[in-house]
Amino acid sequence: MNWLASTLLSSIGKKLMMAITGLCFCGFLAGHLAGNLTIYLGKDAFNSYAEHLHSLGPIITLVELGLLFSALVHILTGATLFYQNLKARPVRYSVNKSAGGRTLGSRTMPYTGFILLVFIVLHLINFHFIDKTDTTIYQIVHSAFANYVYVVIYVFAMIVAAIHISHGLWSAFQTLGANHVKYMPFIRGLSYVFSIIIVLGFGFLPIYLAYIA
Amino acid sequence: MTKTINLNLKVWRQKGQNKKGRLETYKAVDISTDMSFLEMIDVINEQLTHKGKEPVAFDHDCREGICGMCGAVVNGRPHGPEMGTTLCQLHMRHFSDNDTIVIEPWRSRAFPVIKDLAVDRSALDKMIQAGGFISINTGGAQDANAIPVPQEAAELAMDAAACIGCGACVAACPNASPMLFVSAKVSQFALLPQGKPEAAKRAISMVREMDRLGFGNCTNERECEAECPKEISITNIARLNREYFKAGFLSAEK
Amino acid sequence: MQLDAKIPGGPLAEKWDRHRFELKLVNPANKRKFEIIVVGTGLAGGSASASLAELGYNVKTFCIQDSPRRAHSIAAQGGINAAKNYTNEGDSIWRLFYDTIKGGDFRAREANVYRLAQVSNNIIDQCVAQGVPFARDYGGLLANRSFGGAQVQRTFYARGQTGQQLLLGAYSALMRQVGTGKVKMFPRREMLDIVVINGKARGIVARNLITGEIETHTGDAVVLCTGGYGNVYFLSTNAMASNATAAFRAYKKGAYFANPCFTQIHPTCIPVHGDYQSKLTLMSESLRNDGRVWVPKNPEDKRRPHQVPESERDYYLENKYPSFGNLVPRDVASRNAKEQCDMGKGVGETGLAVYLDFEDAIKRDGKAAIEKKYGNLFQMYEKITAENPYETPMMIYPAIHYTMGGLWVDYNLMSTIDGLFVLGEANFSDHGANRLGASALMQGLADGYFVLPYTIGGYLTGTTLEEVTTGHSAFKESVTSVNDSIEKLLSINGNKTVDDFHKQLGHIMWDYCGMARNDEGLKKAKGMVQQLREEFRENVLVPGSKKDFNQSLERAGRVADFLEFGELMLTDAISRQESCGGHFNEAYQTEENEALRDDENFCHVSAWEFTGKDKEPVLNKEELKFENVELTQRSYK
């Protein structure tokens, strides 16, 4: 096998791909959140942010392709890991107990991941692949969250995302080899802080739009 | 103080590798709390023998927590509930009267059951064969003090080298991954100047062998670190990852 | 038979060099044509297998455990000696040689011990190059500590896990050779017989412990590295699978057994606390560097240790041996502990323990420093006893730990069967009547890395070896007899388990052939062992079948051998009418209760020859000549 393929397709290589793509998503989320916060500045600010974004043209397409590619890699690799890991223990224990290593996040990675995938598809259908010819993005968002079912779905999805990230973020550092006795506690703390920022930042938006704005 | 307790045991009994197994129930009566867990099984085995039944097969040898031969999953915990303790060093004073104790073998596709609680861990040796050594023949060494090794590096190497190869990391890992085991060996040598020349080759071949043997993949669940009887840290896994990336992307090693 | 130790001529310091030069070499292309069988993968077997394979020999290696890394050597804690003199205290090869010979109470061969001291330095070099993480000082150079019986710090260590680290070094070298295909590894096998054809060891018969299959293997030479027989006492610090079987079956095939009564009782073990107990745990001798041994002065004193004021404590080792203090050799420390307990001054529930106290050391160096040196030992102690040694003194008592006796070998490590080499604890060669701490690891590795690889070549070039196959009648006979004895064990179907017998044997041996012995007791014990053996043969209960993973059957075979071997030990002890090292016959002691040797009549190795089942063995003597050291009464005052 070619050296690159054999490195990437090994167990550690697969984790590397998960880590890098995962970190890309974290970066994307940070940017996305920063943009979304313009909602609090009012309708115009939000719309002009969206327009500004679209004026970037090919750059945006490039980023989108990048995200799409990352998503494919993350999903396929994640699914492979899930399948292989299931197979690695054909006979299960009759009693399972954690020694305190696992967390809610780490335990549920494949499942939270799957929920997020479904959510992202829904999200894209709602806001991305929607006909925007004679409406503004603000209106789309606003009318969507007028339906409380959407609010619930979105808030729920953000909680799921936070759980996923609470493990994913520090785990990506660990996988990249960035575990140091001095800095690891900080990185683990950062994962939790970042998760909370995601829940609050994204999660509050639908509530704000539906009930406050 | 010495006292005695009674226990309900549910022990995995399996006649051979491809046979079906099941949990059987035994009563352990008047067990001194000063006994080790294995001595408690000895008592059960003596009773079974006297009754004309076959005793429970289980691996053990040094009974002082260093050979890595013993090990079973006790109530869902490899080597039982105490941290940093092998099964042979687990004492019955950590259990209470009338406890039910479920005892199962290590479970992993790469560790087939031989009989009852004894499993085949030769996969661990195979990973060492793939590169867990420094290639030096007898007789060729220079004076031991010719290369100073910073104390910190020596201590970290020793922390990693403390691995007893018991396989509890695999048993504990939700994915049955031996990353802690592999990383301990790779780390020990990566930290010492003597191990540097072969570092890239070692990381690649050991990981390749690990993948070949049917283990699962590490997903940083940290159960291995929590269950390791020698308390080996997952910082070693991070180091293995670094070594592996260095080897895969930066060295000429294929 | 006249025993020829084949000690090379010339001055002591030149013997080994000269011998190596005189040994014929096997040319590299020819090494490939030889197949060597190595039984055992401890320090001796692991290092020998790897080194032979590196030289080009084809090697087949066997061990009982599921992996060669688990051999009993893994449990050694304290350290390994070498005459490096890194500490600048005036150590030298000569001093290490002298300390070892004297420590062994002048019952070892000068030439062997000198060679051991000579190669000790190469061992450290080799191990460091393999990546053994020895302790180091702040400058990055190797650290040393003291061990009993020496006044220089020459012991190299890796925390309290020196044996583990050295064994993993040898194991990694072995695994590398398994990877290249030069070594074929056979784990979970128990050697049950040596096959001798035309007077030469040409193969072994082994049981596959998983399937129960009896397997046969041919070889051009057989190397036994099967460790010591301390488990004849049932309770010992040895691993559960340590046994006499391999050595004893070789003895039955014509290898002489030397000094079987020389057993070592280690002074610092965790005391016995119940009859369900399966083994004893050693607390490394290195602890005596900082721990102080004491008992209350008053036998009636049942207070907790902290309540006993300084003035009412008896630091008996420091008082009696001012220059070595707590670091006297093991036999001396053990006997003194027994003496104190016999006087009723023992402590703990059973009264069979003395204190090993770290209070002063912790005050002097701080808890952190003590933890760094002994942390894992303290932890182990606390796990077993549920007491914290940082706060309460440890309680310790002597226990069986090592066996100096073993198969007789000449200077080349070859037994009285041609082509059968014996290495490590399984041979008798270097420790005389008492082994000093940190020298068994040294000997095992010396034999495997630096002695056998040369001497085996000398044997192979100097002998003619005809083709043999496992179809040879000698193999068939051997398989039949092995099968017969297994079937016999399974067919008895009596009322007592193997462990019942083993425990009983252990009690007899400990009571009559332990720390102190006398003729009357030894003779009585001999009768008891014979009787117990008879009972075993009629009344043992071994469950399960032979074609299976059957641990009861494994143990039954080993105990059957212990029951015969125990008698040999007693016979040897009776015949040695003196006290020396670990063999303390109460009739022979100095006024200060130290062992009193009889150099005129017993300055020899007793090598026992098998004459038939349940028959008295024949004694052959190898006279020990001391040309370089003066025989003196050992003094550690």
Ligand SMILES: Cc1cc2nc3c(=O)[nH]c(=O)nc-3n(C[C@H](O)[C@H](O)[C@H](O)COP(=O)(O)OP(=O)(O)OC[C@H]3O[C@@H](n4cnc5c(N)ncnc54)[C@H](O)[C@@H]3O)c2cc1C
């Ligand atoms: C608790 C403890 C601590 C010690 N600490 C020290 C120390 O600090 N310093 C020191 O110098 N010494 C120490 N010793 C002594 C030292 O560890 C041993 O003497 C030495 O390791 C023996 O090595 P070996 O290679 O001869 O045999 P072992 O390591 O005992 O190996 C025996 C091998 O033979 C195999 N075997 C046995 N019988 C058979 C059979 N029938 N068929 C197939 N295989 C067989 C076993 O599987 C094993 O692989 C200590 C000993 C103990 C018990």
Ligand code: FES
């Ligand atoms: S028996 Fe050796 S580690 Fe438990």
